Every structure is written in C-alpha cells, then in structure tokens.
Amino acid sequence: MNELEFKHTPLKRISNNAKYNYILMLLIVFGGFLIFGLSENVRGPAIPIIQQDFHLTQTHLGTLLALNSLGYLLACSFTSILANKIGIKLTGIAAFLSMTAAGFIIYFSTTFPTLSASFFFLYIGNGMLEIGLGIMAARIFTKNTGMMMNLSHFFYGLSSTVAPIMAASIMGWNGVSGEEFGWRGMYLFILCFSLLPIIPSLLGKFPTENMEEGSVLSFKNLSKDPIAWLIVAILSFGVVSELAVGGWLINYLVKAYQWELTDASNMLSLFFLFFMLSRLLLGPLTDKIGFIKSIMLFSAFSGLCSFAAIIIGEKGAMLFAISGVGIALIYPTVMALLAKRYPKGTGTAITFTVTLMGIASVIGNFLIGFIIDFVTNVFSNGENDLIGLQAGYGFIALLALLCSICCYFLYHILRKRNELV
Template sequence: MGNQRGNSILLLFVVFGGFFIFGLSENIKGPALPIMQSEFKLHESQLGFLLALNSLGYLLACSFTSSLSNMIGIKWTGILAFGSMALAGIFMFLSKGYTTLTLSYFMLYLGNGILEIGLGIMAARIFTKNTGTMLNLSHFFYGLSSIGAPILGASMMGWNVLGGELGWRGMYLIILSLSILPIIPSLLGRFPEEHQKDGESTSFRNLFRDPIAWMIVAILSFGVVSEISIGSWLVYYLENAYDWSLKKASGMLSSFFLFFTLSRLFVGPITDKIGYALSIMIFSAFSGVCSLAAVFSGEKGAILFAIAGIGIAPIYPTVMALLAKQYSKGVGTAITFTVTILGISSIFGNLLVGFIIDFFNRVLGQGSELFGLQAGYVFIAGMAILCSVCSMFLYKIFRNRKKVEGKEKRYGDFPIY
C-alpha cells in the first residue's frame, strides 16, 4: 500500500509538473520575440515564418505521439518530450543566426506537441476516478504558469549574471532546463498500461466513421477557438472600442486569465457530478452569453469579458476527460485524432476574427470601426454558443443510448451525460 501511494505521488509530480512547465515553455516567448527580432534584424514575415514553423512542429508531434507511446511506452514518451525541450533550450542559448534559432524553436514545439498528447494519455490512464476533477486540476497548473510566464521571462532577461545581462538566451536556457525535473519522478515511477477491455480497439479508421468523435472534435474546436481568440483580441478590442490604455486593457486580460485559472481549480467536481457533455453545454453557453452581454452593454459591462473565462476554462480538460471515458480502449489514438484536427481548426480562428472586422469596416466605410470590432467579438462569443449547441446534441445522443439500453449507461462512477 505504501509503495502504491508513493508511486501515485510520483505520477502526480510528473503530470502536474509537466503541465506547469508546458505553460512556462509556451508563454515566455512574448517578451523575448521583440528582442530576438531586433538582434537578428528580422522582418515581420520572418517572424511569422518562425511562428508558423512552430505550429507545424507542434501539429507534426501531435500526429505521431500516440503511435510513439505504443512503441516505447508512455513513460519514455514523456521523458523524450522533457528531454527534447531541455535540449532546445541549449540550442537556443547557442543560436547565432535566424536558421539555428528557427531549428531550436521547431525542436521546442515538437517537444511541446509530444508533451501535450503524452500528458493527456498519462492523465487518462492515471486518473480513472474523478477524471474531470483531476484533468481540470492538471490544466490549472498550466494556467498558473501561463499567467506568470511573461512576467518571469521579462524579469529574468534583465538579471545581471557574471557581469552582464542574462538576456533571452540565458532565460530560455534556465526555464527550459526545468524540463529535466519531471524526468526524475518519471524514471522512478511505474506508469499504468492501457486498460485492456473487450471489444474493438479505437483506431483512426473507426474514429473517422464515428459521428460521436466528430461531434467531440466540433465541441473542442469551437470552444478552443473562442478561448484563443479572447486571449488574442480582447486587449485590441478594449483599446480600439473604448480608448483604453494598454495597461488598463492588459489588466482586463489578466482578470480574464485569473477567472479562467480559478475556474479550472474549482469546477472539476461539478463536471464529475453532473456529467461531461452537460457540463460543457452549460459552461460554454455561460461564456458565450457573458461575451455577448459585454459587447452589447458597452464599456460599463466590460468586466463580463473577464467573467467569461469561468465558462470557457473547463472546456478543454473536460473534453479530455470525455475522451478518456468514451474511448478508454485507445485513448491515445482518440486524443491524437481530436487535438490534431483542433490544431488545424485553431489556425483559422484568429484569421476569421480579423477578416470579419476588416470586412465590416470596408463595407460600412469610415466611422464603422466600433461596429466591425463588435462583429468580430460576436463571432468569438458565437463560437462558444456553437460549442454549447454541439454539446446539447451529444448529450441527446447519450440520453438516447440510455433509453435504447433500458438502463443508465455509466462510465466510471457517474453518468457521462
């Protein structure tokens, strides 16, 4: 019993620590990019190519991580991810030009992609009870590090080390070296293998033909596009719609992330209690309604932009919990299928918001800037509403299955619907 408890603690360190470091590695680039651009004299197009290549590396990793974990095991998949991120930090420190910087970033995001899928598979196998609670708590650590990452990165770059500034190279080296820490409990811990159950194993072919899988993809895509778009466009909206200062608008975005992070900390037990599909339906609708109310109530209702974070935060981890229960035999394949398509969908999210704003500004002419901004943000809110609508259909599918079987269909200790 003692050994089992000790092993559980080690695995918690791997998952929670992994999500914490994942948040740091993804969000320290904000204060570093302008300095990199200045040092290497990069054009905006080169910077855009750098970030696009990162996304490519991330998607590439998402596409093969499930197969990799089947080949070498989830333990060594996680260790490979952490190791490649630490190695990327060394290469960044040694970067002397745009090419080596780009290759270093590509390696980092390749490691990030392996880590995201790997942590999802780990969590699905480890947290067989109270899955929604534990996955929301895991993503809380990602949100916690994401809040502090830009401030930490900017501060570290100004540190005086050995008579000179640490700079972006030293900052990346130190932060990404933290990836080594979860390797220690990974080596010591015993990871559960995939539960073998009767019935056909999940495969990409089966997922492509499964309407529930595509419904889950739609739910996650609409929810995450809304989430990412808020982070990308809220400051821009407040600055241009209400003439807010950058500091004031950034403060509202920080409030959004505060509500977002606290939501992941506290709402997990609710998702386990009432069911995943129903939880997503309620929370995404709440987020969409808050965003719409914020747009139409004007500046006096701006706090509703931040409160919307309560509803949008649980979507991603709760969908992961849903996948873990719905596709318990082959969860790695299901997560890979869903997240890969999500990554493709997310690329178009910010593009569509910008296109909508430009479209209305051009059609309506000068003086219509506020209407264009409102139209763009209504689209963001609409994504959350569509997430809720798709969840409602999924909820009905599970309800109908219950009626057909003549009994309550349970996954674990709770009704999934």
C-alpha cells in the first residue's frame, strides 16, 4: 500500500485487515504445531509393532530414531536460507506438502531400508516446519513473548496428548478391503492432515524480518559467542530428553513392566497432558520469573521425577507422566530467549541453535538404544531387558538435569553482565 492509498484508506478497514491477517497467522502457527505434535508422537504405539515386523534390535531401533533426527538436522541446515530466498510462506507450504508425501512413502515401505528412508524424509518435513514455525512466531509475537511462545507450543502438547491414543485406535480400524489400517495406514491418515494449514497459508500475508544495516547476525558471530553455545547445550539436553520420552516411554513400560500397549499409550498421553497444561498454565510465569531461571527450575524437576520413577519401579510410573510438567517449558522458552537476545537476526539464531540441537538428537537417540543393549548384555547376558531399559531411561533423566546445570552457569554469566532477559 503506497502513501496515497494509505491516506484514503479508512483506519477501521486497516485495523480489520490487520486483525484478519493476524487470525490467519495464528491459524498457521497453532495449526502447524498441532500437526507437528501428531506427526512426532504417533510413533510411540507404532514402534513396538514396527520392531516386531522388521525384527529389530534395540540398537537398530535407536539407529532408526537417529536417522529421523538426521533428517530433521538436514532440514534445519537449509530452512532459514530457503525462507530468505523464497519467503516463509512458500517454505511453510513446502513443509506441509513434504509431510503429506512422507505419509504415502511410509505406507508403501516394505523393508527396513525403505522404512528408514521414509522416516528420514518425514523428519525433513518436520524440521522445515519447526524452523518455519519458530521464525513465524518470533516475528509475530513481539509482546509477552514467553507466554505466546509457550501458548503456541501448547498446541504441540495438545496434539501430542491425543496422538498415542489416536494412533493406537486408528491402527485397529478396518479399511474398505476389510484389512486393518496398521501402522502404515495410521501414518498415511494422520499425515494427510498436513494439507489443512496450507489454506490459511495461501490467504495470509506473512511478516518480514527488519534488518538494520550493520546489525546482520551470522553463524560466524554466533560460533564465537560462548553464550550462544550455552544456549545450544541447554536446548540440546532438554529437547533430546523431551523427544526421547515420545520414542522410548511406551517401549519401556511394555518391555520392563509387561504393560499392554493400550495402557502404555495411555501413560504417554498422560505425559503429554501434563506437558500441554504446563505450557498453557505455567507459560506466563516465564515472563515474570525470567526465561533462564524458568528453564533451570523446570528441567531439574523433570529429571528428578524421571529418576524417582525408575527407582520406585512400576508403582512410580505416574512420575514419568508428571515429568512432562517440567520438560514442556524448555523448548518454547529457549525460543523466546533467542527472540529477545537476538532481535535482529532471530531466524539465524534459531537455525544455528536448532541445527546443533539436531546433531545432539542424532547422537542422543543412538546412545539410548546402545546403552540399553550394552547394559543388558553386560549385566544380564542379554536375558533380562529391565536393567538395560533402566539405564537407558536413566540417561534420558540425566539429560534433563544437565540442561538445568547449564542454565545455572548461563544465569550467573548473564547476571554479571546485566543481560538477563
């Protein structure tokens, strides 16, 4: 709109257009996180069946999850560049389309290599979507950033809560031919929902990032900043611990305690219920008590809950779910921290941090599977999975505590510099 048009345009019309566009942006961001939560967390009930169908060891399973993280990492490395070249609108649409395509590829996977490739492709779409949504949210939510980031990620928790139950239910549905959907049909059905956020994406006008001359943030600048590396460590430890729950909790409950798949899926859904409510109800606290202090306290709470659950045994399984209260706030609060600390170049800061976090995810998922197999073979000659599973899940809990420890050091460094946000 040029100056002459602006002068002759009623303010009410401008205001209404802005509100309408803002609603479209909210639909994309909130809807995108809903889809993201579904695509990531339907795997819980599917993993034991996939493992049985393809006769996979725990190390094989860890490798499969590591390949997922590798696809995610690849997407993180190019999404910000892609958004700068073709715009965040087309980048988001491409992410949604690629996730839908992944559903079809998974459906037709018949061997472990093709399965691995299909999940790798899915997580490329997931990585593009997460970076894209992070950039969108940072540009849209300039006020009450911590609360709005947590509210956005609340929708991830909302879909994650219903995802395991939904997945277990859909796998038992019968198709037109009378055959069960199974995990292949379930993935195809769920991932087709990725087409829905494309509608508001086509209608909305996306905000751009204003860069002042001389203020451009680069990977080189960030790589020399010790604060940036501490933030990477915080996000890596926290998110690997968070994502590992979705990948390993059901497997733990089924193998360690011989739970039925439905019961284990319900426990994972309960984890995500606490996870979701934490982002909705406790998100506003992050603006009040500070981003770093919030992450430090809540990640420690999560780690201690998980360790307590392992030590108590089956009677303490509820603590696995309660740990979701603490782990939920880490990712969105780190995104808010990046938006406030690097206001000119938030997209670059998010890409730098999340890409390195992706590397940690690849290593973390592989290590969890390796630890389970290694401890099982060393301490029980491969006859009893329990001790290995406890060691693997103990590693997940340890990561949450390491996240809290890194926050402690970052908090004291920034307080000395008077740079706390």
